[in-house]
Amino acid sequence: MKKLGKLYLVLVLLFLYVPIFVLIVFSFNETKSRSVFSGFTLEWYKRLFHNRIIISSLINTILIAVAASIISTVLGTLAAIGINSMKKVPKAVVMNVTNMPIINPEIVTGVSLMLLFVFFAARMNLEFGFVTLLIAHITFDVPYVILNVMPKFKQMNPHLYEAAQDLGCGPFKAFRKVVLPEIMPGVISGFLMSFTYSLDDFVVSYFTSGSTSQTLPITIYSMTRRKVSPEINALSTLIFIAVVIVLIVKNVIESRAAKKSGLS
Amino acid sequence: MKIKLKFFSAPYLVWMIVFIVIPLLMIAFFAFTTEDGGFTLKYISDVGQYANIFVRSIWLSLIATAICLVIAYPVAFILSRMEKHKQGTMLMIVMLPMWMNFLLRTYAWMTLLGNNGIINNLLGMIGLGPYKLINTSAAVVLGMVYNYLPFMILPLYSVMEKIDKSLFEAAEDLGCSGVQTLFRVIVPLSMPGITSGITMVFVPAISTFIISRMLGGGSNLLIGDLIEMQFLGNAYNPHLGAAISFVLMVIILVIMTVMNQFDPDDQVLI
Numbered sequence: 001m002k003k004l005g006k007l008y009l010v011l012v013l014l015f016l017y018v019p020i021f022v023l024i025v026f027s028f029n030e031t032k033s034r035s036v037f038s039g040f041t042l043e044w045y046k047r048l049f050h051n052r053i054i055i056s057s058l059i060n061t062i063l064i065a066v067a068a069s070i071i072s073t074v075l076g077t078l079a080a081i082g083i084n085s086m087k088k089v090p091k092a093v094v095m096n097v098t099n100m101p102i103i104n105p106e107i108v109t110g111v112s113l114m115l116l117f118v119f120f121a122a123r124m125n126l127e128f129g130f131v132t133l134l135i136a137h138i139t140f141d142v143p144y145v146i147l148n149v150m151p152k153f154k155q156m157n158p159h160l161y162e163a164a165q166d167l168g169c170g171p172f173k174a175f176r177k178v179v180l181p182e183i184m185p186g187v188i189s190g191f192l193m194s195f196t197y198s199l200d201d202f203v204v205s206y207f208t209s210g211s212t213s214q215t216l217p218i219t220i221y222s223m224t225r226r227k228v229s230p231e232i233n234a235l236s237t238l239i240f241i242a243v244v245i246v247l248i249v250k251n252v253i254e255s256r257a258a259k260k261s262g263l264s
Numbered sequence: 265m266k267i268k269l270k271f272f273s274a275p276y277l278v279w280m281i282v283f284i285v286i287p288l289l290m291i292a293f294f295a296f297t298t299e300d301g302g303f304t305l306k307y308i309s310d311v312g313q314y315a316n317i318f319v320r321s322i323w324l325s326l327i328a329t330a331i332c333l334v335i336a337y338p339v340a341f342i343l344s345r346m347e348k349h350k351q352g353t354m355l356m357i358v359m360l361p362m363w364m365n366f367l368l369r370t371y372a373w374m375t376l377l378g379n380n381g382i383i384n385n386l387l388g389m390i391g392l393g394p395y396k397l398i399n400t401s402a403a404v405v406l407g408m409v410y411n412y413l414p415f416m417i418l419p420l421y422s423v424m425e426k427i428d429k430s431l432f433e434a435a436e437d438l439g440c441s442g443v444q445t446l447f448r449v450i451v452p453l454s455m456p457g458i459t460s461g462i463t464m465v466f467v468p469a470i471s472t473f474i475i476s477r478m479l480g481g482g483s484n485l486l487i488g489d490l491i492e493m494q495f496l497g498n499a500y501n502p503h504l505g506a507a508i509s510f511v512l513m514v515i516i517l518v519i520m521t522v523m524n525q526f527d528p529d530d531q532v533l534i
Contacts, residue, residue, distance in 0.1 A: 005342045009354075012339050012413075016361045019372035019410070022382060026375070034375040035385045075276050082273020094277070100284055105471030105516065107488050108509050111495050112287030115294060115502060139283040142276065161269065200365055202474070207495065220367045224374070224478060236368045243363040247356055255352075 020240060027233035034228070044234040051231060057219040064130070064215060065198035068137035073191040075138070076145025080186075081179065083146070084153045098147075101140045109140060110207035117208060128210025136208040137201065141194030148190035152183040291513075294506030307507035314490055314508070321486040322515070324401060325469035328408035332416040332465045333458065335409070340420035340457070341450070344427070355421065362414040370407050370478045377403055377479065399481030407475040408465075415464040423457030424450070459523045467516055487512050 030039035048054060083094050101109050113136050120126040160182075164174035180187075202217035209218060223232050298304045311318075343354055361369065376382050377397040387393040397403060427450065435445040451458075473488030480486075487508065494505025 005338070008338055009342055012335060013357065015410070016358070016413070019369065019376055020361060020364065022376060023368070023372045033380075034378065035380055035382045075279060078272040079276030080273075082270045082276070085269040086273070094273070094280070097280055097284055100288065103467070103516075103520070104288075105467055105488075105512065107471045107473065107491055108291070108513060109287075111491060111505060111509055112291050113283065114495060115290045115506065116283070116287045118502070119290070135283060139279070142279070146276075196363075200363075202365070202367055217365055217367055220365060220371075221474070224367065224371050232368075232371065236364070236372070239368065240364060243360065247360060247363065251352070251356060 020236070023233050024237045024240065027230055027237045029230060029233075032228075032230060034230075044230040045238075047229075048231045048234045048238075053214075054216070054219055054231070054235065057214045057216045060130075060213060061199060061216040064133055064137055065195050068134055068141050068198045069191055069195040071134075072138050072141035072145050072194045073187060076142040076190060076194075077149055077183070077187050079142065080146045080149035080153070080183070081175075084150065085158075098143045100143075102143050102147075106140075106201075106203035107207075110136075110204040113139065113204065114207040127212070128208065129213040132208045132210065133205055133213055133215065136204050137198045140201070140204055141197060144193045144197065145187070145190035148193060149183050149186040152186040156182045291506045291509050294503050295510040296507075297503065299503070307503045308511070310504055311507050311511050317485050317490055318487060318511075318515075320401070320484070321470050321488075324405055324484075324486070325408065325466055328405045328412070328469050329416075329462055329465045331405070331409050332413050333461065336413060336416035336420055336461065340417050340424050340454075343417075343421050344424035345429075351425070358417055359414050366411050367474060367478075369411055370475055373403070373407055373410060374398065374478050377406075398479060399483060401480065401484050403479040404476050404484050404486075407479040408469045408472065411475065412465040412469055415468070416461040419460040419464060420454060420457040423454045427453050455526060459526050463520055463523055466519065470516070471512060 025037065026034060027044055028040050028042070029037050030041045030043075083091055083098075086094065113132075117126065117128060117132045117135075121128065126132070156179075160178050161174055164178045165171060169177060200217065201215070202221060205215050205218055206221070209215065220232065220235070223229070295307055296303060296305070298306070339358065343351060343358070346354060374381075378384070379394060379396070379398065381397070383397060384394040387395065431449055431453075432445055435449045440448060470486075471488045471491075472486060473492045476484050476486040476489055491505050491508050491512070493499045494501045494508065
């Protein structure tokens with residue numbers, strides 16, 4: 001039984017990994033063939049680094065992900081603090097609306113924002129591009145921050161903030177000294193989550209980007225639509241390596257933290 | 265002066281109204297109005313012309329969801345019964361492919377399934393094929409299963425991990441066979457994981473337009489393709505697009521309400 005279970009797990013892992021490994025192998029292929037391996041080359045990596053569109057959309061993606069996740073973290077953390085002290089009914093209403101971008105299919109979020117931006121573009125001087133992308137990303141990021149921060153309040157004494165103010169802290173000092181340290185783990189995981197969602201997002205960006213400001217997933221999409229070049233395989237390989245490194249680092253940090261808290 | 269905490273949420277509330285509530289209302293508004301702003305049911309009834317695409321989308325994503333459940337259930341169970349220190353690493357290995365951009369994951373299957381792709385090449389070596397693998401509805405289902413399988417494994421695992429091992433022993437002591445233990449103990453206890461797994465696979469599957477476009481060719485249009493075509497394609501018609509999106513949201517709402525009926529704890533969102 002045990003062996004059967006292991007075999008099954010191996011089969012599922014093969015299903016998950018074989019396509020990615022094939023992609024990686026063919027990034028080193030001499031010809032453009034996607035099925036016959038004819039010889040080793042690093043040509044596609046060289047071309048990748050000289051591909052201006054890819055480099056500029058990569059920079060754009062990182063800029064948007066950094067900006068969107070920082071703004072969402074501030075906005076979402078403040079929101080969570082406020083929502084937490086709301087009365088039951090308004091709290092439920094706000095939380096239900098906050099859940100909307102998470103429950104709704106991405107395409108609906110994308111086209112709904114597109115409708116709004118088209119409306120503004122026609123009446124004000126709004127162009128599709130960096131600004132619309134940033135707004136869209138913040139919109140789907142903030143709910144994740146809120147959902148990560150909210151549970152932290154359950155573990156916190158609700159009167160601490162008032163007590164700090166009674167003892168002479170200004171409201172902002174009280175917030176910084178009392179509330180913030182308590183909710184910090186939630187804030188950090190909310191930030192990381194929104195950063196990864198922003199990096200990875202295609203659908204919402206696709207509807208809100210216009211033609212001037214592209215993100216890496218949009219560039220990847222247009223690459224798969226055009227004549228396919230193994231550059232895309234090279235890019236996949238680099239992304240895969242980056243993901244593996246990040247996940248290993250994350251695991252090491254977490255297991256160290258677990259050991260530390262286990263010791264103390 | 266004390267500042268009330270609830271005012272901290274003011275900036276977000278403004279943001280939420282402008283960028284979540286109003287855009288969704290605009291979808292409803294566009295779905296029910298003509299170009300000059302008058303009320304109409306024309307576009308909603310026009311959606312009926314695409315009934316075949318709706319049926320196909322629901323059907324293919326139901327199949328994909330069912331396959332995901334069948335594949336993921338044993339995976340989650342095996343993971344949850346591993347030694348504790350192995351679980352974290354194993355879970356990371358299972359979830360890792362999900363961190364690759366899903367366009368690249370779908371592209372990987374494009375190269376595998378292509379008419380001159382590796383699978384047909386390997387089959388050719390033993391004298392079979394070539395078969396038409398890409399641009400079929402089976403390829404679309406495969407793409408859905410491949411992309412969304414981790415979404416099924418994760419919620420199932422997190423529920424099963426909490427099931428006490430001694431319950432299985434108790435069931436066995438009381439004379440349950442393996443199959444009985446599965447259906448009388450494990451399945452009922454993992455119900456919240458099943459329902460949230462189903463929603464997490466079904467919603468993106470029914471609304472995708474990438475998977476159908478990359479693996480289904482032009483002949484396997486899904487609801488997502490239809491919406492995309494109304495907004496960014498040649499068929500530009502935001503009113504019809506909004507109407508289709510509106511119907512899609514209603515379908516998903518109905519399905520999630522049905523799913524909630526099966527969930528004892530009401531844990532699923534909404």
